[in-house]
Amino acid sequence: MVDIMEYSKNGSIEVIVGPMYAGKSEELIRRINRARIAELEVIAFKPRIDNRYCKDTITSHNGKHADCITVDTSQDIREYIKDKEFDVLAIDEVQFFDEGLVEFCQWTADNGKRIICSGLDMDFRAEPFQIVPQLMSIAEHVSKLTAVCMVCKLPATRTQRLVNGKPAKYSDPIILVGAKEDYEARCRKCHTVIKD
Ligand SMILES: Nc1ncnc2c1ncn2[C@@H]1O[C@H](COP(=O)(O)OP(=O)(O)O)[C@@H](O)[C@H]1O
Numbered sequence: 354m355v356d357i358m359e360y361s362k363n364g365s366i367e368v369i370v371g372p373m374y375a376g377k378s379e380e381l382i383r384r385i386n387r388a389r390i391a392e393l394e395v396i397a398f399k400p401r402i403d404n405r406y407c408k409d410t411i412t413s414h415n416g417k418h419a420d421c422i423t424v425d426t427s428q429d430i431r432e433y434i435k436d437k438e439f440d441v442l443a444i445d446e447v448q449f450f451d452e453g454l455v456e457f458c459q460w461t462a463d464n465g466k467r468i469i470c471s472g473l474d475m476d477f478r479a480e481p482f483q484i485v486p487q488l489m490s491i492a493e494h495v496s497k498l499t500a501v502c503m504v505c506k507l508p509a510t511r512t513q514r515l516v517n518g519k520p521a522k523y524s525d526p527i528i529l530v531g532a533k534e535d536y537e538a539r540c541r542k543c544h545t546v547i548k549d
């Protein structure tokens with residue numbers, strides 16, 4: 354694992370991406386814990402739309418968790434931190450946030466803070482997921498993680514959406530909160546989208 358602490362002294366953006374089940378939330382929680390051990394003040398956020406596990410924690414698929422503030426928009430994060438002292442901001446599920454998050458992260462890092470974002474780089478169609486490619490381009494450090502492909506067991510870079518056990522259609526809505534019942538990790542070869 355990379356030790357990124359040095360970047361943070363002048364302000365920095367770290368982005369953790371990959372398909373579902375790749376360990377993005379686990380890695381975010383690991384960095385939050387390490388920063389707290391280093392006596393840095395960390396504030397963590399996630400979008401309210403992610404209501405799968407606990408509403409007040411960032412929770413990984415294998416049950417690791419870290420306390421967080423739940424917000425609707427990037428403006429809510431801006432408002433929340435206005436009168437707070439902090440060193441590090443951690444934001445999970447960044448694919449669900451509005452465009453304002455990109456400018457907010459840039460501004461906050463320019464002001465000497467360390468930002469750690471985690472989210473899906475690609476949607477179920479294997480296309481760039483909303484603001485995530487923009488965050489990746491302005492980041493000092495990007496970690497692209499893989500899961501295990503549930504078909505061939507090789508590394509998975511994509512997320513397969515399943516509707517009644519069958520691949521989802523290209524025209525299906527991009528946002529659908531879910532876990533094992535709707536999604537599995539797949540490699541490039543095993544990932545399928547029905548073009549319609
Ligand atoms: N196909 C898979 N590949 C790898 N890990 C998986 C898979 N399915 C379930 N897991 C579990 O998911 C955990 C990662 O969860 P999490 O950090 O929430 O991932 P992400 O945030 O990337 O969706 C792994 O440590 C493992 O226990």
Ligand SMILES: Cc1cn([C@H]2C[C@H](O)[C@@H](COP(=O)(O)O)O2)c(=O)[nH]c1=O
Nearest residue numbers: 372373374476477512527528529530531
């Ligand atoms: C691929 C894809 C995923 N989602 C949703 C499904 C989950 O609620 C989250 C991702 O969670 P994880 O922490 O990475 O496991 O995103 C979606 O809405 N649309 C998609 O295309």
Ligand SMILES: [Zn+2]
Nearest residue numbers: 502505540543
């Ligand atoms: Zn595969």
